[in-house]
Amino acid sequence: MTRSAGLDPRRTAALVRKEALQVMRDPSSLAIAFVLPLVLLFLFGYGVSLDADDVRLAVVVENPTPDTAGFTATLANSPYFQVTELRSRQEAVPLLDRGAVRGIVVLGQRFSADYRAGAEAPVQVILDGADANTARLVQGYVQGVWSTWLTQEALRQGRSLAVPVVAEGHVRYNPQLRSRNFLIPGLIAIIMALIGTLLTALVVAREWERGTMESLMATRVGVGEILVGKLLPYFVLGMGGMALSVGLAVTLFQVPFRGSVAALVLVSAVFLLGALAMGLVISALTRNQFAAGQVAIVAAFLPAFMLSGFVFEISAMPLPIQALTTVVSARYFVSSLQTLFLAGTVWRVLLPDLLAMTAIAAVFLAIAVRSTRKRLD
Incomplete structure (x- = not known):
């Protein structure tokens, strides 16, 4: 079967509408986007701390x-x-x-x-x-x-204390030295890596299991229209989960946000697009919900947790592992969020992170296009 050339606006809009209606009828998608961030933020936000209190x-x-x-x-x-x-x-x-x-x-x-x-x-x-x-x-x-x-x-006793050197400390960005101010922005990046990948990996794999993807492949829609139809509704859903996570960080955990909302939306959108594209690749390769879920955790959550600088300092890792972290998109998203929350809109930090996330997202989108083929083998 030949592919349709280009993106037809009417077909693309119809696919987006169809996927949006499916999202609204699917409790699992809403749970991944909104319930999972709540659970993880509460567990890690209150359970993980680098402070030694009491x-x-x-x-x-x-x-x-x-x-x-x-x-x-x-x-x-x-x-x-x-x-x-x-x-x-x-x-x-x-x-x-x-x-x-x-x-x-x-x-x-x-x-x-x-x-x-x-x-x-x-x-x-x-x-x-x-x-x-x-x-x-x-x-x-x-x-x-x-x-x-x-x-x-x-x-x-009215006497002076003989101290040879007096060091006057001044702490910038996190004067209270609260580890939560450093951890919560990184935790949001880990959550978005997980839910962004799971949203498309599980849902599209389920369509392969049920045979609805085969029905879609039999129509005149092209691969680009299928990808846009799948990505756009879950992109909006993922950004909603991001907004919820940031709102909880600021209101519930009292983490200061010193950057601009526009910069936050920009870096979040680029990172989420890459995570969704990774989920599409996983779903196309596995075509099974269970396998897709396992691969998403191994390929998205574990590297984001271990190699992003969220908990373990990248500069303290062996050089081969440091090199491996350069292909983990969450590394740059963690850096961007911590900068936006604690330091502000510092473009000399955000721009390199944004370029790296864009390159990684482009790679996964290209792989998703190649792996989503209009044939049933």
Whole structure:
């Protein structure tokens, strides 16, 4: 059967209308576009955090004095710790062994005497190193509390604290150092990679299973008209899911959005087009819903989660893996969303990301055209 040349506006509009009506009658498409983002945002938004808040800490005070009481109170008043005060290491070590506390701070017998004499008054910190990231954070927090207490004591006694260098910190883009502000924009990119691919992969594969694609292939419509008819309704649906995700990020999770809405729509549209095209390729190759779903998760979700910089820093990966990330569209979408949310519309960051996503989308669209053929073999 020969293909129709070009895109006939009437046939294309009819295909788009037919697919839009199918979307409205299909609960699974609406669930993928709107329910799945809600579930994933709630799970990851509240479940994934790189902050160490309310860390359970045991403080061993071997010789209670006003100095040890002051330092212990400073630890207890910190938002980072839940302090349990003990009198011996023998009481504290079993708590660390069974995970009841994440660290032990030991104030020894000569803590006050050494401090009053102007000598070192060492504070021993014993940490649970099973979670190396949390252990490093707790160590830094304890050192910060120690410096704060020394400064407060020096001011209270009317003397200056001898500090050779004073570093004045200034944090840009995320002054509160909330890991959620960094993670939620990346999570939106992961969600869009998954739902964009699933929307076309599952729905079109189901049409192959039911035989409706064969009926469509028997008509005069061309491949381009079929692709536009399939892509446009799910593109609108995916952008609706994107709007829902961004709205939840700003209102529910209180993530600031400093960029322009137009730039957000542009980068989202380009990324979503590539994800939908990938779904079309998967559906044309598998022609089975179960297989299409499995391939979509492996080909879209896992690379987006592992290789996009969402959780794992790309610069810390081995060089071959860093090279592999350059063909993962989610890498550039994560970068674009984090820039738009936290820094604003910085085109010197957005333009390279946009060009890379455009190139990847063009590749998948070309593959989709070649893999969608008007024949039934």
